[in-house]
Amino acid sequence: MAEEVILLDFWPSVFGMRARIALREKGVEFDMREEDLSNKSPLLLKMNPVHKKIPVLIHNGKPVCESLIMVQYIDETWGPESPLLPSDPHERARAKFWADYVDKKVHPALRAIWLSTGEALEAAKKEYIECLKVLEGELGDKAYFGGERFGYVDVSLIPFYSLFYVEKLANFSIVEECPKLVAWAKRCLQRESVAKSLPDQDKLYDFVLEHKKKL
Ligand SMILES: N[C@@H](CCC(=O)N[C@@H](CS)C(=O)NCC(=O)O)C(=O)O
Numbered sequence: 001m002a003e004e005v006i007l008l009d010f011w012p013s014v015f016g017m018r019a020r021i022a023l024r025e026k027g028v029e030f031d032m033r034e035e036d037l038s039n040k041s042p043l044l045l046k047m048n049p050v051h052k053k054i055p056v057l058i059h060n061g062k063p064v065c066e067s068l069i070m071v072q073y074i075d076e077t078w079g080p081e082s083p084l085l086p087s088d089p090h091e092r093a094r095a096k097f098w099a100d101y102v103d104k105k106v107h108p109a110l111r112a113i114w115l116s117t118g119e120a121l122e123a124a125k126k127e128y129i130e131c132l133k134v135l136e137g138e139l140g141d142k143a144y145f146g147g148e149r150f151g152y153v154d155v156s157l158i159p160f161y162s163l164f165y166v167e168k169l170a171n172f173s174i175v176e177e178c179p180k181l182v183a184w185a186k187r188c189l190q191r192e193s194v195a196k197s198l199p200d201q202d203k204l205y206d207f208v209l210e211h212k213k214k215l
Pocket residue numbers: 010012013014015037052053054055065066067068
């Protein structure tokens with residue numbers, strides 16, 4: 001039986017980008033369905049009744065929600081010859097720790113930059129740069145977070161590269177603050193899976209500005 005893989009998504013979503021990258025890394029064909037988040041489809045509400053958020057991966061009719069869980073599911077379901085998570089339990093736990101750090105620290109800091117002005121913006125900017133420097137320290141001189149292979153932490157963090165342009169909102173230079181992290185992002189972008197999954201930075205920046213105005 002042919003597999004049916006549907007991704008309920010929204011193009012600017014960093015969480016949706018994770019799923020797109022993981023599916024493309026594994027060479028899985030999927031049907032990406034764009035959601036209107038101001039008028040959610042009955043399918044989204046049915047498949048993610050708890051959070052009612054995208055992304056949702058629907059594999060042969062069964063939903064998987066939450067992007068980090070989804071990337072893990074994709075890794076366990078397809079392409080065992082090109083794993084995203086390490087097989088060693090401690091390395092695996094470590095990778096999950098850093099992906100969780102991205103969600104708990106980087107994402108809120110970034111949102112705070114969009115939402116604030118004046119002194120609050122300065123504080124948000126400081127927090128955001130600190131988080132990126134911590135990640136840069138973890139990357140060290142490695143090609144990718146897990147070493148020589150592109151993996152789970154890379155998939156979790158690289159979507160945020162498309163938002164590094166937030167520096168324009170807060171007047172700082174990411175490349176000056178975190179040169180190794182920017183070099184890592186450019187390395188990731190050479191992968192087809194990443195290049196195809198991240199939106200154009202200028203289009204995204206315009207979207208963020210519109211979103212900021214509405215908020
Ligand atoms: N923790 C979730 C976050 C998903 C999320 O925040 N999705 C946003 C779009 S980026 C959404 O669907 N928002 C609609 C809403 O909150 O009503 C994940 O990792 O998948």
